[in-house]
Amino acid sequence: xxxxxxxxxISTFTKLTASLNSLGPLAWVKLSDDQVCFTIIPEQxxxxxxxxxxxxxxxxxxxQSAANNVINLEVPLxxxxxxxxxxxxxxxxxxxxxxxxxxxLLALTIVTASSSNSYSAFPxxxxxxxxxxxxTPSEEFGANNRETIITQEIPVRVLAPDTxxxxxxxxxxxxxxxxxLPPLLQLKSVSDRFTKLALVGAKSGPGTVTSRTRLExxxxxxxxxxxxxxxxSMNISSVWTDLSNPELDPSQVAGGEIGISEHPxxxxxxLGTADGRSEEGWAxxxxxxxxxxxxxxxGRLGGRVIACFCDEHALILYVYLPSxxxxxxxxxxYYVSSYSA
Amino acid sequence: MDEEExxxxxxxxxxxxxxxxxxxRCINFSDKVxxxxxxxxxxxFVDEASVMEGSAFLDKSLFTTYTFHPPPLPVQEQxxxxxxxxxxxxxxxxxFQISLxxxxxxxxxxxxxxxxxxxxxxxxxxxxSTAFSNNVLGMNNMCRxxxxxxxxxxxxxxxxxxxxxxxxxxxxxxxxxxxxxxxxQSLAFKTxxxxxxxxxxxxxxxxxxPERLSLVAKMNKGKPFFALAASGxxxxxxxxxxxxxxxxxxxxxxxxxxASPDADASTPANVLETFQLxxxxxxxxxxxxxALIQKAARAMSIATKVSVRTDIQGVLSLQFMxxxxxxxxxxxxxxxxxxxxxxxxxxxxxLANDNEEDEDANGVDSATEDES
Numbered sequence: 001x002x003x004x005x006x007x008x009x010i011s012t013f014t015k016l017t018a019s020l021n022s023l024g025p026l027a028w029v030k031l032s033d034d035q036v037c038f039t040i041i042p043e044q045x046x047x048x049x050x051x052x053x054x055x056x057x058x059x060x061x062x063x064q065s066a067a068n069n070v071i072n073l074e075v076p077l078x079x080x081x082x083x084x085x086x087x088x089x090x091x092x093x094x095x096x097x098x099x100x101x102x103x104x105l106l107a108l109t110i111v112t113a114s115s116s117n118s119y120s121a122f123p124x125x126x127x128x129x130x131x132x133x134x135x136t137p138s139e140e141f142g143a144n145n146r147e148t149i150i151t152q153e154i155p156v157r158v159l160a161p162d163t164x165x166x167x168x169x170x171x172x173x174x175x176x177x178x179x180x181l182p183p184l185l186q187l188k189s190v191s192d193r194f195t196k197l198a199l200v201g202a203k204s205g206p207g208t209v210t211s212r213t214r215l216e217x218x219x220x221x222x223x224x225x226x227x228x229x230x231x232x233s234m235n236i237s238s239v240w241t242d243l244s245n246p247e248l249d250p251s252q253v254a255g256g257e258i259g260i261s262e263h264p265x266x267x268x269x270x271l272g273t274a275d276g277r278s279e280e281g282w283a284x285x286x287x288x289x290x291x292x293x294x295x296x297x298x299g300r301l302g303g304r305v306i307a308c309f310c311d312e313h314a315l316i317l318y319v320y321l322p323s324x325x326x327x328x329x330x331x332x333x334y335y336v337s338s339y340s341a
Numbered sequence: 342m343d344e345e346e347x348x349x350x351x352x353x354x355x356x357x358x359x360x361x362x363x364x365x366r367c368i369n370f371s372d373k374v375x376x377x378x379x380x381x382x383x384x385x386f387v388d389e390a391s392v393m394e395g396s397a398f399l400d401k402s403l404f405t406t407y408t409f410h411p412p413p414l415p416v417q418e419q420x421x422x423x424x425x426x427x428x429x430x431x432x433x434x435x436x437f438q439i440s441l442x443x444x445x446x447x448x449x450x451x452x453x454x455x456x457x458x459x460x461x462x463x464x465x466x467x468x469x470s471t472a473f474s475n476n477v478l479g480m481n482n483m484c485r486x487x488x489x490x491x492x493x494x495x496x497x498x499x500x501x502x503x504x505x506x507x508x509x510x511x512x513x514x515x516x517x518x519x520x521x522x523x524x525x526q527s528l529a530f531k532t533x534x535x536x537x538x539x540x541x542x543x544x545x546x547x548x549x550x551p552e553r554l555s556l557v558a559k560m561n562k563g564k565p566f567f568a569l570a571a572s573g574x575x576x577x578x579x580x581x582x583x584x585x586x587x588x589x590x591x592x593x594x595x596x597x598x599x600a601s602p603d604a605d606a607s608t609p610a611n612v613l614e615t616f617q618l619x620x621x622x623x624x625x626x627x628x629x630x631x632a633l634i635q636k637a638a639r640a641m642s643i644a645t646k647v648s649v650r651t652d653i654q655g656v657l658s659l660q661f662m663x664x665x666x667x668x669x670x671x672x673x674x675x676x677x678x679x680x681x682x683x684x685x686x687x688x689x690x691x692l693a694n695d696n697e698e699d700e701d702a703n704g705v706d707s708a709t710e711d712e713s
Contacts, residue, residue: 190450190504190506193450197447200440233439235509237508238505239505240504241504276505
């Protein structure tokens with residue numbers, strides 16, 4: 001069982017682990033020949049199934065195992081994220097699976113150019129304070145090119161193929177509405193304000209403090225997204241208009257053209273209006289506001305997000321990470337389930 | 342009954358939710374705020390245990406559109422209830438309560454969503470900005486307040502580019518608390534000063550977390566003398582405001598409007614713009630709860646001027662003049678019920694001591710004494 005790769009996109013990897021970590025402490029990482037999968041299945045809340053193409057984060061990638069060159073690991077995300085943070089200014093970083101005292105671990109080797117080493121605090125010319133030493137260190141060793149090597153070790157658990165065989169992506173019926181979300185950071189700032197309002201409402205209300213705030217998210221097939229919340233003292237809703245509802249690709253829908261004409265979203269197109277004032281045509285889900293805030297943290301990766309609304313059932317977010325070559329995009333799938341009330 | 346009258350009672354549009362927010366934040370010390378809609382503007386008032394009240398008036402000039410249709414008198418409703426006689430001349434101006442923190446949070450939603458706000462103008466990337474985009478046309482950040490009638494929520498609609506936020510604030514029955522009576526006809530004392538000076542004085546005094554704040558006003562050798570004295574468990578402190586004596590040796594307070602230090606007492610360099618004592622021979626002393634006065638701190642810090650008045654019963658009125666965008670002037674008022682003085686002796690010593698100390702002091706002077 002061998003895994004070795006150099007990390008080509010440290011900042012993306014760091015942001016990815018940070019936003020996954022907000023949803024759960026442990027990730028199931030599946031390494032295979034052509035893709036890397038990160039899966040978070042918390043006890044409660046949103047599941048993430050991320051499928052990344054190799055070159056989204058890695059290059060010179062090798063994986064070998066007895067089980068079809070697939071390696072399944074359980075990785076503590078906090079440690080991985082912390083290790084990656086120390087690689088922020090690295091010139092290169094490598095990650096490999098190794099063993100120490102029979103404990104499997106991921107070793108992250110970080111190489112940093114030490115232009116910021118202690119010598120550069122002094123003038124590099126031979127005048128001034130270090131003139132007395134004859135040749136300056138930079139002349140002797142080429143100090144500007146000195147390298148520092150840091151190795152971070154992250155203990156992991158190797159999962160047997162049987163262990164993960166029973167894990168499947170949640171099944172969901174065809175969505176009623178699919179829509180491209182506005183920038184997640186914008187969405188997050190509004191939902192954070194809503195959460196704050198709920199706290200204000202709870203404080204002024206008599207006694208009963210609702211620890212769980214429900215956000216009502218809804219969208220229609222005319223480019224509108226609605227976020228709403230009710231408290232004793234107020235009802236508040238924000239409506240985004242002029243968003244776009246991507247067209248379905250007949251080759252991707254079961255039944256092709258006929259499948260599309262029978263697709264729930266085709267029916268939803270006939271209802272509702274583009275100004276978001278109509279009561280009809282909305283697919284609605286009720287979600288936990290705190291959980292939603294965590295999901296929104298993926299906004300830092302800056303991808304395009306398509307939300308699929310299954311009315312009263314679930315909200316699925318597809319977060320497409322920007323890639324250089326435009327092909328085989330990496331996608332993070334978030335399954336947010338709807339509460340009944 | 343709402344169907345009879347199609348016109349909403351109030352429709353007001355403001356291009357600056359921030360302006361409204363800044364004014365209403367001054368009275369943010371209660372969960373609920375009373376709102377009264379009148380033809381000249383919106384009056385917001387809050388009340389704390391009937392010993393303090395604060396009110397902010399949003400004049401209709403703060404809005405670009407302000408339409409008020411007095412609601413039809415709810416004849417039907419009132420005849421059924423037994424309160425018919427009490428409300429004989431019914432007030433045509435609707436009054437109700439709403440949640441103040443919710444209102445303030447809502448007004449802040451605007452601008453939050455624009456990620457460009459934190460950047461300087463040249464660094465903003467706004468590909469959608471054309472000659473017709475909302476922010477160029479000044480259509481951005483519109484705030485519309487409407488109220489359709491009794492029992493309906495107060496709706497606030499905020500529009501920002503393609504996002505429209507609607508907030509329906511539940512309206513509650515007013516509590517009909519009586520206003521704190523303040524007799525403008527029989528003032529015991531009145532002075533006008535800059536808001537920031539009062540703000541500085543209060544925040545200075547707050548450092549000893551005092552319980553009581555006394556207001557002392559008298560004529561000191563023909564010169565006006567006004568002091569704020571705070572006392573509590575940790576000690577006492579006072580800040581005195583004196584108008585420039587002619588024999589000035591020390592520079593007057595640092596923040597006045599560019600007047601030279603030796604300007605004579607009649608110039609605006611005076612700390613106290615107006616000083617009126619109904620009885621110049623007797624020093625005036627009124628005591629209030631410090632924590633209550635402190636609730637007006639936000640208003641003090643942004644006010645241009647403050648008028649400090651007490652009536653003969655000792656009720657304190659602080660009226661703040663606040664300049665908002667476009668040099669419009671708004672007023673925020675506070676009233677405080679005085680504490681009953683039970684420690685006359687202590688007060689007298691304070692006055693006696695100060696008479697000596699403040700002989701040659703001018704401007705803002707603060708003295709701290711320990712109560713050991």
